[in-house]
Structures are given as structure tokens and as C-alpha cells.
Amino acid sequence: MAEPKKRVTDIGPPNYEQFLPPIIKKNYGKWKYHEILKPGVMVHVGESGDKLFTVRAASPRLICTDKIRDYADLAEKYCGGHLRFTSRHNVEFLLTDESKIDSLIKDLKDIGHPVGGIGNAISSIVHTQGWVHCHSAATDASGIVKAVMDELFEYFSERKLPGKLRIALACCLNMCGAVHCSDIAILGIHTKPPRVDHKTLKKMCEIPSVSASCPTAAIRPATVDGFDSVEVIEEQCMFCANCYTVCPSMPLNDPETDGISLWVGGKVSDARTPPKFSKLAVPFLPNNPPRWPEVVDMIKHMVEIWAKDARPYERMGEWIERITWPRFFKLAGIKFQKEHIDDFKHAGLSFNRTAQITHVNS
Ligand code: SF4
Ligand code: SF4
Numbered sequence: 001m002a003e004p005k006k007r008v009t010d011i012g013p014p015n016y017e018q019f020l021p022p023i024i025k026k027n028y029g030k031w032k033y034h035e036i037l038k039p040g041v042m043v044h045v046g047e048s049g050d051k052l053f054t055v056r057a058a059s060p061r062l063i064c065t066d067k068i069r070d071y072a073d074l075a076e077k078y079c080g081g082h083l084r085f086t087s088r089h090n091v092e093f094l095l096t097d098e099s100k101i102d103s104l105i106k107d108l109k110d111i112g113h114p115v116g117g118i119g120n121a122i123s124s125i126v127h128t129q130g131w132v133h134c135h136s137a138a139t140d141a142s143g144i145v146k147a148v149m150d151e152l153f154e155y156f157s158e159r160k161l162p163g164k165l166r167i168a169l170a171c172c173l174n175m176c177g178a179v180h181c182s183d184i185a186i187l188g189i190h191t192k193p194p195r196v197d198h199k200t201l202k203k204m205c206e207i208p209s210v211s212a213s214c215p216t217a218a219i220r221p222a223t224v225d226g227f228d229s230v231e232v233i234e235e236q237c238m239f240c241a242n243c244y245t246v247c248p249s250m251p252l253n254d255p256e257t258d259g260i261s262l263w264v265g266g267k268v269s270d271a272r273t274p275p276k277f278s279k280l281a282v283p284f285l286p287n288n289p290p291r292w293p294e295v296v297d298m299i300k301h302m303v304e305i306w307a308k309d310a311r312p313y314e315r316m317g318e319w320i321e322r323i324t325w326p327r328f329f330k331l332a333g334i335k336f337q338k339e340h341i342d343d344f345k346h347a348g349l350s351f352n353r354t355a356q357i358t359h360v361n362s
Pocket of ligand 2: 213232244252
């Protein structure tokens with residue numbers, strides 16, 4: 001029976017199949033194995049014997065049209081017009097001719113894009129919008145990522161870490177970046193409840209929507225100074241900015257009191273151990289532009305103690321669970337504070353229920 005004709009709609013993105021390079025289309029689902037040939041270069045070998053070479057280059061998240069044209073020119077020259085971006089902002093060129101790899105790497109370096117980030121290395125840091133582009137940011141994005149990556153760059157272009165290292169940044173708790181599942185996560189945090197502009201709130205926002213937006217039910221309708229508005233029960237507020245996302249009359253940004261928290265141990269991969277959520281390590285570091293030295297120093301320190309002590313291929317979260325969290329805090333020089341206690345209403349499920357807090361798992 002003939003296959004039914006696919007319907008073409010204008011809803012959602014176009015089907016990705018039409019953009020696949022011919023070699024990927026031909027070997028789809030039939031790859032036998034892959035291996036890393038050198039920093040930033042790997043090969044996939046198909047059951048058919050076909051070989052697909054990937055060259056991964058660093059890319060900033062925010063790029064201009066000139067840069068996109070540069071990438072497109074290289075893709076035309078070496079890859080039949082195909083390239084792809086990874087979820088962490090690396091740009092990958094896919095070649096079928098091995099002899100062109102070194103020439104592509106040289107061309108990439110000439111336009112300022114180092115090659116690396118595959119295997120036991122740091123990949124480009126995925127990040128969100130920052131002060132410039134998003135209204136609820138508690139910190140910047142590109143600025144901190146640049147400062148951190150400048151310090152960790154040697155781990156991108158060389159494979160000298162024990163395992164993969166994935167770092168993410170989100171500039172508020174809405175977490176548009178992959179901060180919940182990265183080895184190290186940089187997360188902007190507010191520390192004060194929203195300031196309600198009672199005069200404008202009714203005109204700019206729907207009171208029922210604003211009240212419903214609060215995950216802790218801290219907002220309730222109220223009449224204040226004769227204006228229909230809302231009030232915030234401050235003890236219930238966790239400074240998440242959800243209300244500000246739906247209502248511009250409830251800003252909570254403050255350059256002095258906003259800052260950065262660091263989270264560790266998350267991963268998406270289910271190799272060896274199941275995927276893990278990142279957990280809080282450092283509750284607060286100040287916003288200190290333009291180079292955020294406190295944040296950079298702490299991240300570098302955490303990477304170095306993990307790199308020194310971890311077993312081959314051990315991700316940061318796996319290493320911490322093996323050496324135990326108390327020992328990790330000691331090695332990293334982090335003090336245990338009240339913010340480390342999970343007080344969410346379902347937290348009981350995650351509490352340790354034995355006295356064995358320092359046992360070694362493996
Ligand atoms: Fe905006 Fe928050 Fe997303 Fe950053 S993480 S882009 S501040 S919503
Ligand atoms: Fe509720 Fe979050 Fe707004 Fe606080 S910041 S009032 S917790 S929505």
C-alpha cells in the first residue's frame with residue numbers, strides 16, 4: 001500500500017529530515033560506533049562502512065549575521081553546505097573527506113574559533129540572555145561566561161580532564177539554560193521580594209493571573225491606597241520572579257542585592273549512573289562585573305579539585321557522591337548554611353533517613 005502523503009502545515013518547525021546531510025540520511029539509525037580522533041574531531045562509522053567526520057568549534061551564543069555568513073562559507077567549502085549547532089552552542093562541521101579536516105581547522109582558527117570540546121573536555125558554556133536582553137535577569141550571562149571560559153580554556157582545546165565537564169548559566173530561577181543538569185551551574189538569584197507598583201498594576205496586569213503565577217501562593221488580591229492591586233506575603237516569597245514575568249508592575253531586580261549561586265553535580269547522560277539534578281553548592285556570590293572574580297575563582301577551584309581526585313570518566317556528580325558531600329564541601333572550602341537545607345514541601349522525600357552521611361558508595 002502506498003504511504004499516505006505527508007501533510008505540509010505552517011505550524012511548528014519544518015521536518016528536520018529535509019536538512020540532513022546525505023550521508024546521515026543514508027546511515028540514519030545504522031551507525032556502528034564512533035571514536036575521538038583528536039581534540040575536537042571525531043568519526044562516526046556506519047554499518048555500510050561510511051565515515052562521517054565531525055569538527056567541533058567553539059562559538060559564542062550571540063552571533064551576528066557576518067559570523068553566520070563566515071560559518072556558512074566554511075560549510076559550503078568543506079561540508080556540502082551542512083553544519084549544525086549543538087545544544088551548548090558549539091558549531092559542528094560534518095565532513096566526508098578526512099583529508100580536509102586540518103585545512104578546516106586552520107580556517108576556523110584564522111577566524112578566531114578554536115576546535116575542541118569533545119570527550120573529556122569542557123564544552124562551550126550554554127547560557128541565557130543576561131542583563132541586556134531579559135527583564136528578570138539577576139545577573140549577566142555572556143560577561144560571566146566569557147570570564148569563566150577564559151580561565152578554563154585549556155580544558156576546551158586539550159583532553160586533560162578526567163571526564164566531560166558541562167557548565168551552564170541561567171540569569172534567573174526561570175532557568176532558560178541547562179542549569180538543572182550540568183556539572184557546574186551558575187544561577188543568578190534575587191534576594192528580595194517584588195516591589196509592587198499599586199498605581200499601575202491594575203492597568204498593566206490581570207490580577208487573577210498574577211495571583212495564580214506564584215508557586216508558593218504568596219500573592220493575594222488587595223486594595224491598597226484605593227487602587228485594585230495585590231499584596232505579597234513576604235515570608236512565603238522565594239524571590240523566583242515568576243510574578244514579574246507575567247506582571248511588569250512587580251519588579252524585584254536590585255543591582256546591590258542580586259547575585260549568583262553555584263550548583264554542582266548534574267548531568268544528562270545515563271552512562272554509568274542515572275541522570276542527576278544539580279545541587280546547591282555556593283548560595284551567594286556578589287555580582288562583580290566586568291570579570292566576576294569571586295565566581296571565576298570558585299569555579300576554577302572546583303574544577304581543579306575534581307580533576308585532581310576523580311577516577312577516569314567520573315563526572316563531577318559521580319565523584320562527589322563517591323567521596324561524599326561533606327568531604328566535597330571541605331575540599332571546596334564551602335561552609336554549610338541554612339540555604340543548603342531543602343525546605344520545599346516535598347523535601348521530606350529527599351532527606352537522608354540514616355545516620356550514614358559519610359559512607360563511601362564505591
Ligand atoms: Fe530571562 Fe531568567 Fe531566562 Fe535569564 S533565565 S533569560 S533572566 S527568564
Ligand atoms: Fe511568588 Fe516568586 Fe513573586 Fe515571590 S517572586 S511573590 S515567590 S512569584
